[in-house]
Amino acid sequence: MALSPIQPRPCTDPDCRGQHAPDERVALAGSLCNARGAQLTKLRRQILELLWESGRPTGAYELVEALKLKTSRPVAPPTVYRTLEFLMSQSLVSKIESRNAYVPCVHPERQNDCLFFICSDCGTSVELEDPRIERLISENAAIIGYRPTRRVVEVEGVCRSCRAAGAAGK
Amino acid sequence: MALSPIQPRPCTDPDCRGQHAPDERVALAGSLCNARGAQLTKLRRQILELLWESGRPTGAYELVEALKLKTSRPVAPPTVYRTLEFLMSQSLVSKIESRNAYVPCVHPERQNDCLFFICSDCGTSVELEDPRIERLISENAAIIGYRPTRRVVEVEGVCRSCRAAGAAGK
DNA sequence: TGCGCAACGTTATAATGTTGCGTTCGTTGA
DNA sequence: TCAACGAACGCAACATTATAACGTTGCGCA
Numbered sequence: 388m389a390l391s392p393i394q395p396r397p398c399t400d401p402d403c404r405g406q407h408a409p410d411e412r413v414a415l416a417g418s419l420c421n422a423r424g425a426q427l428t429k430l431r432r433q434i435l436e437l438l439w440e441s442g443r444p445t446g447a448y449e450l451v452e453a454l455k456l457k458t459s460r461p462v463a464p465p466t467v468y469r470t471l472e473f474l475m476s477q478s479l480v481s482k483i484e485s486r487n488a489y490v491p492c493v494h495p496e497r498q499n500d501c502l503f504f505i506c507s508d509c510g511t512s513v514e515l516e517d518p519r520i521e522r523l524i525s526e527n528a529a530i531i532g533y534r535p536t537r538r539v540v541e542v543e544g545v546c547r548s549c550r551a552a553g554a555a556g557k
Numbered sequence: 558m559a560l561s562p563i564q565p566r567p568c569t570d571p572d573c574r575g576q577h578a579p580d581e582r583v584a585l586a587g588s589l590c591n592a593r594g595a596q597l598t599k600l601r602r603q604i605l606e607l608l609w610e611s612g613r614p615t616g617a618y619e620l621v622e623a624l625k626l627k628t629s630r631p632v633a634p635p636t637v638y639r640t641l642e643f644l645m646s647q648s649l650v651s652k653i654e655s656r657n658a659y660v661p662c663v664h665p666e667r668q669n670d671c672l673f674f675i676c677s678d679c680g681t682s683v684e685l686e687d688p689r690i691e692r693l694i695s696e697n698a699a700i701i702g703y704r705p706t707r708r709v710v711e712v713e714g715v716c717r718s719c720r721a722a723g724a725a726g727k
Numbered sequence: 728t729g730c731g732c733a734a735c736g737t738t739a740t741a742a743t744g745t746t747g748c749g750t751t752c753g754t755t756g757a
Numbered sequence: 758t759c760a761a762c763g764a765a766c767g768c769a770a771c772a773t774t775a776t777a778a779c780g781t782t783g784c785g786c787a
Binding site: 596598600601630632633635636639640643657 | 733734735736737738743
């Protein structure tokens, strides 16, 4: 059964994080895959959904655990890693290298490398784009003769609410 | 025996990579540690030296192997990891998160997070600084209310000589 | 002499990621 | 109809990266 052909709806609001339900995210992913001639199978859909539901960068083995509750049979690590690889190849998921964890992409229709902020306190992450940073990276790359293929920009810090909570706790 | 008090000599030439021998690098590290009240012990010195000699991001277990040849007794992983942690705390070494590997810092006297370019072909890395990128990251962080504590910027790509070699090989 | 501390040693194990091969299942084409 | 094929997944074993927990050494110092 084919997905209903949902048009990609890029969210131009820079503050759109968390404003769409997981189902909606997964549905968009499905139509994107369709358009690209790739298939978002049940397992892939489930894992993407788990990532959206999690709300923070999630490790591969955490997904293995979570799938035990969601599926009839347990799913082994290689399957999860293969699935993550697929989802990353479709820009539906990014890996947070500094955490060995995976997050769903807010704007999978734009196949860009993004900028991630990760709170060292609560573990949540925020995805941003900044073309100016991308441009500067490209400039620097050109100066030293590199042709970039992938950009990893991850900023660890403390988010607003955790700072507030920390200050209140004192 | 104390090290001779070598003054940190920041290399203002942006192209200074690879222009100082490992001994010179290690000597500078020693005087920096002295100045900071930290001690660059024999083991720490050896590991830093190995990293400078390696010429590319090097894994912790590679260091374990390399130390087998350099030292009388083999050194176990926890020791290497502790040493790397110390070296990172002194800004003498950075971790390349996207590779799980470690590189010595070109300018340990400037305790900045840098920008790394890693060649996916030959595995070498180049360290750069760009205050403009740092500023943009801070700006973005401020917008979403983050207080950054660490910046990871790693760019994977193909370096000039590998591109030349690749083109010549065809 | 004995205390305290930093560095290092040692054993075991946790956490993360991969290889290789087999099975299932749907499609395709003679 | 059915062999051939390929994509997706199952699975056992293994490789790699990292840490926990605890013991030992050596040095400065009261």
